[in-house]
Amino acid sequence: MLEATGVAAGYGRKRIVHGVDLAVGKGEIVLVLGHNGAGKTTLMRTLFGLLPAAEGTIRYEGRDIAGRRPAENVADGIAFIPQGHGIFRTLSVRDNLDLGAFVEPDKSLLPERLDTVFRMFPILKERASQIGGTLSGGQQQMLAIGMALMHAPRLVILDEPSIGLAPNLVDKVMEAIAYINRTMGTTILMVEQNVKYSLPIASRVAVLKTGRKIYDGPPDPLHDRVELMKLF
Ligand SMILES: Nc1ncnc2c1ncn2[C@@H]1O[C@H](COP(=O)(O)OP(=O)(O)OP(=O)(O)O)[C@@H](O)[C@H]1O
Numbered sequence: 001m002l003e004a005t006g007v008a009a010g011y012g013r014k015r016i017v018h019g020v021d022l023a024v025g026k027g028e029i030v031l032v033l034g035h036n037g038a039g040k041t042t043l044m045r046t047l048f049g050l051l052p053a054a055e056g057t058i059r060y061e062g063r064d065i066a067g068r069r070p071a072e073n074v075a076d077g078i079a080f081i082p083q084g085h086g087i088f089r090t091l092s093v094r095d096n097l098d099l100g101a102f103v104e105p106d107k108s109l110l111p112e113r114l115d116t117v118f119r120m121f122p123i124l125k126e127r128a129s130q131i132g133g134t135l136s137g138g139q140q141q142m143l144a145i146g147m148a149l150m151h152a153p154r155l156v157i158l159d160e161p162s163i164g165l166a167p168n169l170v171d172k173v174m175e176a177i178a179y180i181n182r183t184m185g186t187t188i189l190m191v192e193q194n195v196k197y198s199l200p201i202a203s204r205v206a207v208l209k210t211g212r213k214i215y216d217g218p219p220d221p222l223h224d225r226v227e228l229m230k231l232f
């Protein structure tokens with residue numbers, strides 16, 4: 001579904017990501033791990049079109065999308081949930097969800113999608129008129145995922161959805177991501193540091209170290225702490 005080859009990116013003259021190959025198959029949950037500052041966010045932003053790729057190719061469903069604007073990617077079925085949620089903090093839950101669907105030309109599809117989001121996250125229905133910024137961290141993350149689902153994406157890119165959440169909420173967020181993948185067939189590319197909760201739902205793992213990919217394979221060997229530590 002997504003195939004990045006030899007992608008290099010950075011800021012100004014400073015290269016952060018060096019020649020990374022990353023493939024995400026339809027229906028997979030691909031987990032990207034790596035230290036703080038390894039370049040995970042930089043890579044995700046590049047794949048989504050928020051940063052230009054200095055080198056390499058990025059293909060989505062067979063089409064070359066390198067250099068395409070984020071808005072075009074959203075309209076083409078890619079959702080990006082940035083590190084730190086990316087909700088509109090001054091708007092209500094309901095308004096946030098409506099904005100999540102702004103690229104959907106067929107508005108008649110929206111009531112059913114809103115129903116689906118509310119069924120998945122009943123707390124959002126209860127809090128529909130509450131201002132986004134006043135939700136708890138976990139609720140804000142649910143809202144960010146709900147917004148993404150409002151335009152029925154085929155690929156969702158999440159950057160550290162569990163950051164700042166209590167362990168019981170991390171578990172809930174990972175469960176929601178696995179549920180979306182399982183029931184809607186949505187392909188997931190996710191950066192996470194919380195291996196305890198993210199490894200169990202991953203179909204494949206890529207590990208970045210100082211901007212280079214040093215592991216790409218099944219999650220199973222990484223359940224062993226020693227094996228995992230070797231990569232860090
Ligand atoms: N806008 C920017 N301008 C210059 N340097 C940046 C910018 N954003 C990030 N960097 C640098 O790029 C490197 C990689 O950052 P990036 O955010 O991609 O890492 P990360 O793997 O997502 O880390 P974390 O786990 O802390 O989120 C860091 O050294 C960071 O300081």
Ligand SMILES: [Mg+2]
Nearest residue numbers: 040041083159
């Ligand atoms: Mg990051």
